Amino acid sequence: MSRLMEYFIEVDRSAVMRAAHQSEPFVSMSQFGLTADEQDALMSGEFGRVAGAIGIDAGKAQLSVMLVPQTIAMSNQLPALVIPQTVAIFEQ
Amino acid sequence: MTIEKKGRLVCVGTGMRMAGQITPIAQSYLETSDVVVGAASNVLQRRWLQGIAREYICLAGHYDIVEEDGKSRKDTYVNMTATIMEQVRAGKTVCAAFYGHPGVFACIANMAIKQAREEGYEAHMEPGISAEDCLVADIGIDPGARGMQSMESTQFMIYQRPIDPSGMMILWQIGIAGDLTLKRFDTEPARLQILVDKLANHYPLDHEVILYEAATNPFEKTRIDRLALRDLPAAELKQITTLVIPAAKAFVRDEETIAKLNALSPENQLAA
Numbered sequence: 001m002s003r004l005m006e007y008f009i010e011v012d013r014s015a016v017m018r019a020a021h022q023s024e025p026f027v028s029m030s031q032f033g034l035t036a037d038e039q040d041a042l043m044s045g046e047f048g049r050v051a052g053a054i055g056i057d058a059g060k061a062q063l064s065v066m067l068v069p070q071t072i073a074m075s076n077q078l079p080a081l082v083i084p085q086t087v088a089i090f091e092q
Numbered sequence: 093m094t095i096e097k098k099g100r101l102v103c104v105g106t107g108m109r110m111a112g113q114i115t116p117i118a119q120s121y122l123e124t125s126d127v128v129v130g131a132a133s134n135v136l137q138r139r140w141l142q143g144i145a146r147e148y149i150c151l152a153g154h155y156d157i158v159e160e161d162g163k164s165r166k167d168t169y170v171n172m173t174a175t176i177m178e179q180v181r182a183g184k185t186v187c188a189a190f191y192g193h194p195g196v197f198a199c200i201a202n203m204a205i206k207q208a209r210e211e212g213y214e215a216h217m218e219p220g221i222s223a224e225d226c227l228v229a230d231i232g233i234d235p236g237a238r239g240m241q242s243m244e245s246t247q248f249m250i251y252q253r254p255i256d257p258s259g260m261m262i263l264w265q266i267g268i269a270g271d272l273t274l275k276r277f278d279t280e281p282a283r284l285q286i287l288v289d290k291l292a293n294h295y296p297l298d299h300e301v302i303l304y305e306a307a308t309n310p311f312e313k314t315r316i317d318r319l320a321l322r323d324l325p326a327a328e329l330k331q332i333t334t335l336v337i338p339a340a341k342a343f344v345r346d347e348e349t350i351a352k353l354n355a356l357s358p359e360n361q362l363a364a
Binding site: 001005008009011012013018021042045047050051054056 | 109110111112113134135136139140143309310311
């Protein structure tokens with residue numbers, strides 16, 4: 001796992017890391033061992049650049065995976081035997 | 093003597109972000125299961141899951157079939173369930189990971205658990221932090237204060253649902269509102285105008301509504317855009333955008349019920 005990815009994870013789950021990044025981001029990133037390129041990518045706020053710096057293809061990085069099961073909202077269109085439990089939940 | 097089936101399924105929620113919103117038990121399942129079958133919120137979350145799972149199978153590819161003739165998201169969900177069950181039937185301990193809460197706007201988890209149980213496998217769900225949880229925290233509207241209605245946008249559009257404008261209303265997936273093909277991942281102003289027209293039966297057009305998008309990593313900004321209801325068709329929407337409609341009317345007292353309650357406790361009357 002890349003150091004930048006580790007930084008994402010640590011800032012997300014550590015109150016200390018989050019506070020450090022919020023108060024002095026470049027000091028925090030340097031102390032964590034991020035390169036200048038990684039720091040620039042993160043501070044750019046561009047999702048594609050960040051993903052690229054982590055080693056994820058920038059094109060694929062733009063593809064968010066979203067579950068959009070509004071199918072279940074239109075429950076009368078569903079074959080009852082496929083997901084009857086789910087349908088029942090939304091018909092309550 | 094019955095032979096206990098070895099495969100096992102647990103569906104966990106990862107929260108909306110990367111590692112900071114996952115419960116300890118969900119993280120433990122991710123780390124110790126034979127295989128993690130995942131639907132991540134984005135590639136960063138997916139990379140994080142890949143880093144902690146022993147083996148990772150991504151469900152994202154199943155969305156590609158909506159490009160095929162005659163296929164829709166309905167087929168996607170059936171195929172995702174089949175992918176999960178294939179691993180369970182192979183005798184593995186399977187952790188199916190969904191962003192947010194695995195049982196909220198993620199029908200695959202319930203489908204897979206039901207299927208697994210019907211086939212004699214042990215299966216259960218562990219809760220996660222949902223988009224609704226983040227919304228309550230970020231916007232600061234307490235659902236307990238005035239009550240809350242919450243439903244999927246297209247469901248609201250195509251069914252006659254009783255609306256209560258004295259409480260908060262949340263319409264999910266506003267970014268694909270009105271799509272009846274189950275093949276699109278967006279909406280358009282004409283569909284949104286139909287939605288606004290329907291809402292206008294209950295809310296004034298100048299009523300302030302909120303477009304909300306939860307942050308999916310610690311560096312992403314939460315979207316909380318306030319606009320008039322009439323301006324919704326022109327707004328920029330994503331698949332993850334949620335429409336929040338704050339209460340627009342005062343409560344109306346139920347005098348009949350109040351009178352019954354007052355009759356039970358004459359010393360503690362609710363004032364008229």
